[in-house]
Amino acid sequence: MESEGTKAVRTFIDSFNKQDHEAHANSLNYPHVRLANGKYMTVESAEQFARMSEKNNPRLLAEGWHHTEINSIKVIHSGDDKEHIALTMDRINAEGTVYNRFDTFWVATRQDDHWGIQFRSSFLS
Numbered sequence: 001m002e003s004e005g006t007k008a009v010r011t012f013i014d015s016f017n018k019q020d021h022e023a024h025a026n027s028l029n030y031p032h033v034r035l036a037n038g039k040y041m042t043v044e045s046a047e048q049f050a051r052m053s054e055k056n057n058p059r060l061l062a063e064g065w066h067h068t069e070i071n072s073i074k075v076i077h078s079g080d081d082k083e084h085i086a087l088t089m090d091r092i093n094a095e096g097t098v099y100n101r102f103d104t105f106w107v108a109t110r111q112d113d114h115w116g117i118q119f120r121s122s123f124l125s
Helices: 004-018 021-026 046-062
Strands: 028-036 039-043 067-078 082-092 098-111 114-122
Touching: 004 021, 004 067, 004 082, 004 098, 004 114, 021 028, 021 046, 028 046, 039 046
Parallel strands: 028 114
Antiparallel strands: 028 039, 067 082, 082 098, 098 114
């Protein structure tokens, strides 16, 4: 049986691949924190995240992105309201070639009965 945290991960990836910015923003819990390239970024609201996600689309297309797949997923720790999840992600171009594989660590939380991703730390370059 799939955990609530991994369901939240799949919702995040599905909405990212569809570039459905509102659904993508709703796959998170807030404040949402991301650690990448040695910098922390905090997003306070779904509206702010949706705007940022939409602005990111041209950069994704410029790098040749077509979609992202979960290569591996493992729940490291699990509780009633939080899960630590280790992932390996593949960014794939239109020809179906993986052009960027990276490891990432996410924390899914339950807030007001909504499971969402609240923290991401990635080695995405």
